[in-house]
Amino acid sequence: MATGDLALGQEQGLLQTRSRVTNDFSINIATVNGSGSQSANSVLLKSIFGMGVPVSGKNLFPSNIAGQPTWFIIRASKDGYLSRKRGSEILVAMNPETARQDALDLPVGGVAIYEENLKLEAVRSDVALYPVPFDKITAAICPEAKLRKLVRNMVYVGVTAQILSIDLGVVESGLRRQFAKKQKVFDLNFGAVKAGYDYAAEKFTKQDPYFIEKMDQTAGKIIIDGNAAAGMGAVFAGVSVVAWYPITPSTSVIEATADLLKKFRVTPEGKATFAVVQAEDELAAIGMVLGAGWAGARSMTATSGPGMSLMAEFSGLGYYAELPGVIVNVQRSGPSTGMPTRTQQSDLLSAAFLSHGDTKHILLLPGSVKECFELTYAAFDLAERLQTPVFVLSDLDLGMNNWMSDEFEYPSTPLDRGKVLTAEDLERLGSFARYRDVDGDAVGWRTLPGTRHPKAAYFTRGSGHNDAAGYTEKPDEYQAVMDRLSRKFESARKLVPSPVVVKDGTSKIGFIAFGSTDFALRESLDQISRQYGESVDYLRVRAYPFAHEIHDFVASHERVYVVEQNRDAQLASLLKLDLPADQVAKLRNILHYNGLPVDAQSITEEFAAKEGL
Amino acid sequence: MATATATPGPKLNHIGLPVLEYRGGKSTLCAGCGHNAISERIIDAMFEMGVEPERVMKMSGIGCSSKSPAYFMSRSHSFNSVQGRMPSVSTGAILANHTMTMLGVSGDGDTASIGMGQFVHMLRRNLPMIYIIENNGVYGLTKGQFSATADLGSKLKTGVINDLPPIDTCALAIQLGATFVARSFSGDKKQLLAMLKAAIAHNGTVLLDVISPCVTFNDHEGSTKSYKFMQENDEPINEIGFVASFEEIDVDYNTGEIYDVEMHDGSSLRLRKLHEDYDPTDKAKAVQTLMESNGNEEILTGIFYIDTQKPTFIDLLNVVDEPLATLPESLSKPPKSALDGLMASLR
Numbered sequence: 031m032a033t034g035d036l037a038l039g040q041e042q043g044l045l046q047t048r049s050r051v052t053n054d055f056s057i058n059i060a061t062v063n064g065s066g067s068q069s070a071n072s073v074l075l076k077s078i079f080g081m082g083v084p085v086s087g088k089n090l091f092p093s094n095i096a097g098q099p100t101w102f103i104i105r106a107s108k109d110g111y112l113s114r115k116r117g118s119e120i121l122v123a124m125n126p127e128t129a130r131q132d133a134l135d136l137p138v139g140g141v142a143i144y145e146e147n148l149k150l151e152a153v154r155s156d157v158a159l160y161p162v163p164f165d166k167i168t169a170a171i172c173p174e175a176k177l178r179k180l181v182r183n184m185v186y187v188g189v190t191a192q193i194l195s196i197d198l199g200v201v202e203s204g205l206r207r208q209f210a211k212k213q214k215v216f217d218l219n220f221g222a223v224k225a226g227y228d229y230a231a232e233k234f235t236k237q238d239p240y241f242i243e244k245m246d247q248t249a250g251k252i253i254i255d256g257n258a259a260a261g262m263g264a265v266f267a268g269v270s271v272v273a274w275y276p277i278t279p280s281t282s283v284i285e286a287t288a289d290l291l292k293k294f295r296v297t298p299e300g301k302a303t304f305a306v307v308q309a310e311d312e313l314a315a316i317g318m319v320l321g322a323g324w325a326g327a328r329s330m331t332a333t334s335g336p337g338m339s340l341m342a343e344f345s346g347l348g349y350y351a352e353l354p355g356v357i358v359n360v361q362r363s364g365p366s367t368g369m370p371t372r373t374q375q376s377d378l379l380s381a382a383f384l385s386h387g388d389t390k391h392i393l394l395l396p397g398s399v400k401e402c403f404e405l406t407y408a409a410f411d412l413a414e415r416l417q418t419p420v421f422v423l424s425d426l427d428l429g430m431n432n433w434m435s436d437e438f439e440y441p442s443t444p445l446d447r448g449k450v451l452t453a454e455d456l457e458r459l460g461s462f463a464r465y466r467d468v469d470g471d472a473v474g475w476r477t478l479p480g481t482r483h484p485k486a487a488y489f490t491r492g493s494g495h496n497d498a499a500g501y502t503e504k505p506d507e508y509q510a511v512m513d514r515l516s517r518k519f520e521s522a523r524k525l526v527p528s529p530v531v532v533k534d535g536t537s538k539i540g541f542i543a544f545g546s547t548d549f550a551l552r553e554s555l556d557q558i559s560r561q562y563g564e565s566v567d568y569l570r571v572r573a574y575p576f577a578h579e580i581h582d583f584v585a586s587h588e589r590v591y592v593v594e595q596n597r598d599a600q601l602a603s604l605l606k607l608d609l610p611a612d613q614v615a616k617l618r619n620i621l622h623y624n625g626l627p628v629d630a631q632s633i634t635e636e637f638a639a640k641e642g643l
Numbered sequence: 644m645a646t647a648t649a650t651p652g653p654k655l656n657h658i659g660l661p662v663l664e665y666r667g668g669k670s671t672l673c674a675g676c677g678h679n680a681i682s683e684r685i686i687d688a689m690f691e692m693g694v695e696p697e698r699v700m701k702m703s704g705i706g707c708s709s710k711s712p713a714y715f716m717s718r719s720h721s722f723n724s725v726q727g728r729m730p731s732v733s734t735g736a737i738l739a740n741h742t743m744t745m746l747g748v749s750g751d752g753d754t755a756s757i758g759m760g761q762f763v764h765m766l767r768r769n770l771p772m773i774y775i776i777e778n779n780g781v782y783g784l785t786k787g788q789f790s791a792t793a794d795l796g797s798k799l800k801t802g803v804i805n806d807l808p809p810i811d812t813c814a815l816a817i818q819l820g821a822t823f824v825a826r827s828f829s830g831d832k833k834q835l836l837a838m839l840k841a842a843i844a845h846n847g848t849v850l851l852d853v854i855s856p857c858v859t860f861n862d863h864e865g866s867t868k869s870y871k872f873m874q875e876n877d878e879p880i881n882e883i884g885f886v887a888s889f890e891e892i893d894v895d896y897n898t899g900e901i902y903d904v905e906m907h908d909g910s911s912l913r914l915r916k917l918h919e920d921y922d923p924t925d926k927a928k929a930v931q932t933l934m935e936s937n938g939n940e941e942i943l944t945g946i947f948y949i950d951t952q953k954p955t956f957i958d959l960l961n962v963v964d965e966p967l968a969t970l971p972e973s974l975s976k977p978p979k980s981a982l983d984g985l986m987a988s989l990r
Contacts, residue, residue: 303962
């Protein structure tokens, strides 16, 4: 399909009735899981990124090893919207099992690129049809039969690139980066891309209106998933002990962390300055984290809902005995096993109060991959500063999907290791009381095991204790510690990341959200403004306990819609516990909890319905 | 004029500390509890070995036994964790600072029931720590229910007979990878002290199962964990001679076969066989001996198994010599160039 043919197609095809759509559509690539489509999808995503067009990728995959349907959805958005969009205009159908339904889901005037045997021309006649003999093309360029399954996917990258006018040179350089140092692999894969590209050029006339055109919107940007970003945050925070138990969708946090530790934390003599332990279960993982935190090492674990439930007892110990540790929870759809490969923001309440008794925890709520990096980093400083477990609540959408982002900035401030007394300090002081508030911030001083001073030791316990760490059942002594812990939570309120006031104009209406909901909500704000002429304010919460700005935001609006991805309005519930009674009635809910990442249109529609617009 | 004679000072150990510096708080356990005798032996062993108290981490779970770290070595950091989870907390702590000596006190419930999951994995890793089970066959704090180490047919005060077989933590430990496995009796001062001193000299998981009678709930006729039963049925498999690295060897045995073991810290352990053909380095044989004794009246004690060569978990992780806890920022936080490089690869 040479440029000349394109012009021809524009004159003769569907384009006569539909205007050209540039850099603003979604591609749904339907495959079978375990077929190795991931790298092909990644190359296509990065090719669009390489064209300078804002792009995001979402992997809708089953909780299964191989043989089940998987969809990878690439959204190109000239306006920079990265959230899920309802429906895709372009289908790449590679899975016989879902092809018919996937084709039926296409809008009129959409595009179907499909394995020719699937005969989708019999299903839809109102979309542009591009049947491709994938097996024949693959066989011709890949003599080794066992590699064909993997290479076959690269053919659709080439076909799609041709149809959408993606520069082949951009695809080539993306592929070259992907297979850096593996020339043979590169040759084979690029051969497949080229074969698909050439086949489409030769056989097809452009019948659809969709184009990728070069932009400059991705300069200085990176593409990364939130789990890799969280791992990076941990490593740049100097994590030294990592204990974990595999669980979807958090596993790649630890994989990323471990890879980086091997890269940056091995001495010239080949010794590790870190320890990564795959524990026997999540109970052991959190136990190791708290043991290491107690002994002075920066420690972390990563988990998801079921694992966090198992960490409940230890989390209470961490709170009461005041032990630092970082727990990254990449949330998935609950309750119970739920849908392990689907997203949700439904662990907020259980994390906030994880464990029996009067227990409450600091939660950090990243709303982008960049914040996965920044807030995981911040969690380590806060855990040691406040001597308590800190939870970072990411989610599957943020954690496992590819996001375009600004580059991460190096945290140049020194690590905050908190209040630790050395032997020299003890020599000067004579003695210390572990849980005594001497600075007025309700955080006591601690010593690390191994401190060579006769007065350094103290007794750490989850049983009732007084401010000198002695066992107690005396009402006053017990309560004094509990009250100080409450005051410590107030100290945390001032130290945790402040909310982001995205927009605070003159509107009577405000939105509050947290985490990955941000992407859809920002797009929804634009939709509401365009469709209804309403300019609505928006504040994004980034931590619990809630900073005072959040109270102020609620106070300065008549109605506040809390948008979140769970059934029970967990953020709104937590806010209601915190807000003055006269503010509580202002809160409204917009909830999304079907396992798919929330989309802007859903928010806009529900908002309009509730506002009577 | 009478010459004042100087009062002789207290006996000091080889690092110059009196035994007083190894003492802890006053025990709140029942008078006569076996656990108190074990605390005393720990004090003696640490004192005699000249271990710097600040260089010891005392760990425990939950239960009567797990309270006892408060009753010895107040100069050591201590962590009384949650029930059955001492192994994981200990693992984290030793990873953070593997230059420390770690001694944990657990009980039979804390280990063999609620804590079994973590216990077996600690054994498998050969975590460098001394893990003591103060084993009395019952739950004391909840008033006397059987634990999983209670012998078949053992009788509660209420007359209830235990009809489930006991878990032999020593056999389990040998099979799963602990490298120093022994059983003793809280009433056998000499054997327990020698064992503890050898345990301090060992690098790897030491499992000491110490029968420690519960005077309140399990010391009656019909119990197989009573003082009387142990005094009558304690059957040492070997006699332990231990010479610390800083002492001169003057142990002299002239009868029986002898096993000499050079310990990690340069101390020497000499085991004199009391049972014919017993070889404490033969894993399969050790397990077999324990299995065969199971159900017999006699309770085998002694060092059942020892392996000074197997790598510990710390060795396997290949960590630096200095504690991870106190690495300077220059060694723990990668430089800006590292992040720049990562960002470049993601563009």
